[in-house]
Amino acid sequence: MELLKVKTIDEMKKIINETFKDLTLENETIEISHGLGRVLSSDIVSTMDVPHFDRSVVDGYAVKLTDIQGASNAIPGFLRITGEVQMGKETTESLHQGETLYVPTGGMVPSGTEAMIMIEYTEKLGTKDLAIYTNAGANENMMRIGDDIRNGELVFSRGHLLRPQDIGVLSALGYQHIEVYKRPRLSIISTGDEIIRPGETPKPGEVIDINTPALAAVAKRLGAEVISTSYARDDREEIRSAVVKGIENGDMVILSGGSSMGEKDYTVQVIDGLGQVLLHGLAVKPGKPTILGTVSQKPVIGLPGQPAAAIMVLMIVLQEFMKRYYGQDVFKYQTVQGILMENIHAAPGRRTFQTVSISKTENGIEVRPSHGKSGMITLLSYSDGYIEITENEEGKNTGDQVEVTLF
Numbered sequence: 001m002e003l004l005k006v007k008t009i010d011e012m013k014k015i016i017n018e019t020f021k022d023l024t025l026e027n028e029t030i031e032i033s034h035g036l037g038r039v040l041s042s043d044i045v046s047t048m049d050v051p052h053f054d055r056s057v058v059d060g061y062a063v064k065l066t067d068i069q070g071a072s073n074a075i076p077g078f079l080r081i082t083g084e085v086q087m088g089k090e091t092t093e094s095l096h097q098g099e100t101l102y103v104p105t106g107g108m109v110p111s112g113t114e115a116m117i118m119i120e121y122t123e124k125l126g127t128k129d130l131a132i133y134t135n136a137g138a139n140e141n142m143m144r145i146g147d148d149i150r151n152g153e154l155v156f157s158r159g160h161l162l163r164p165q166d167i168g169v170l171s172a173l174g175y176q177h178i179e180v181y182k183r184p185r186l187s188i189i190s191t192g193d194e195i196i197r198p199g200e201t202p203k204p205g206e207v208i209d210i211n212t213p214a215l216a217a218v219a220k221r222l223g224a225e226v227i228s229t230s231y232a233r234d235d236r237e238e239i240r241s242a243v244v245k246g247i248e249n250g251d252m253v254i255l256s257g258g259s260s261m262g263e264k265d266y267t268v269q270v271i272d273g274l275g276q277v278l279l280h281g282l283a284v285k286p287g288k289p290t291i292l293g294t295v296s297q298k299p300v301i302g303l304p305g306q307p308a309a310a311i312m313v314l315m316i317v318l319q320e321f322m323k324r325y326y327g328q329d330v331f332k333y334q335t336v337q338g339i340l341m342e343n344i345h346a347a348p349g350r351r352t353f354q355t356v357s358i359s360k361t362e363n364g365i366e367v368r369p370s371h372g373k374s375g376m377i378t379l380l381s382y383s384d385g386y387i388e389i390t391e392n393e394e395g396k397n398t399g400d401q402v403e404v405t406l407f
């Protein structure tokens, strides 16, 4: 009897770190408008102050502190209006004792301004005089030069994953182009005689391809570029030539299906013939029939055909590869803590990835296991995330505090 010689998740991570220790990515220059989700390949150090002029953050009046000291509703301060600042224009006037100027939100304050008073706390008396009904502290309602970003400040470090707000910061610093890592380029091959392409009508026994689009989406979310998707029947030669093509054109190959020990499960034989099988069988649930191999020093991942298992395993394995490529843990999954509302039994000796749904209640976040087979695609869609039960645990109990990794 032949059984899969399973390896634990930790052993798998060790294999990846040792076998693929030299994985690196080249850089490329892109427009910042294409920067979302990309990873900076160099530090960003500011070469300017932001803002580069003292500016108001309210619509109101520029004042000197001594002029409005103790001003209140009952005892207002009185100032002479000497002018008005124009938006987008340099302000050449200065503010003198007993005077004020109107400044719109974002406008450049006159030199000598010590605070801004919001228009709501003032009253115009005729055209030239202003009553002020409130006090203010130094720099109140103002931004000074460099308050946001100082010239010479390290703004983002190499390895930073760009979010929408970061693109805004780069634009504020005058960047139109940035240096980012090239994304790892991978090919996805879906195997199986029963698999038909989306758009075709399945006959009994046939299955519309779920894994290709779903796995491509996992890969994209983890910062990879999917350069090709293809199909192979359960045929050693077809699978072999698809793998060869993927290795020639890209950085990594992902195979779906045919990873178990069935008579027509050729993935492991193909990888063995072209390179080396590093692992066949992972001590996880779901996803035991997972394969990891290398061909021409490039990784080949063989995923189980069951869609939920394939997606979960790729989320975990590819994240480990991304750590190697980027030299740090760039693409982290979000987690939340919650209280388990039902007992969960796990398979000892395997790391169980239990899908769960969460709900926010007055008592905090409640976590409930979502049940289903790994062949069900909705299992993941109707779940919010998963909890991990380690190899040494027999399960989890109602009332346990658990960490949920969110999908």
Ligand SMILES: Nc1nc2c(c(=O)[nH]1)N[C@H]1C(S)=C(S)[C@@H](COP(=O)(O)OP(=O)(O)OC[C@H]3O[C@@H](n4cnc5c(N)ncnc54)[C@H](O)[C@@H]3O)O[C@H]1N2
Pocket (backbone or CB within 6 Å): 190, 191, 192, 194, 195, 207, 208, 209, 210, 211, 212, 256, 257, 258, 259, 260, 261, 262, 265, 286, 287, 288, 289, 303, 304, 305, 306, 307, 309, 374, 375
């Ligand atoms: N004797 C044993 N049988 C099985 C074992 C085992 O240890 N011993 N493990 C089971 C587990 S767990 C899984 S998971 C599957 C994995 O098998 P394969 O990786 O060989 O996958 P296939 O047999 O090709 O497919 C399994 C299942 O998934 C469907 N599938 C495959 N590709 C797609 C796709 N692109 N889109 C949608 N659905 C897909 C396929 O039709 C099958 O229903 O092995 C168990 N068996």
Ligand code: MOO
Pocket (backbone or CB within 6 Å): 284, 285, 286, 287, 288, 289, 304, 306, 309, 374, 375
């Ligand atoms: O563990 Mo399999 O991977 O059930 O679906």
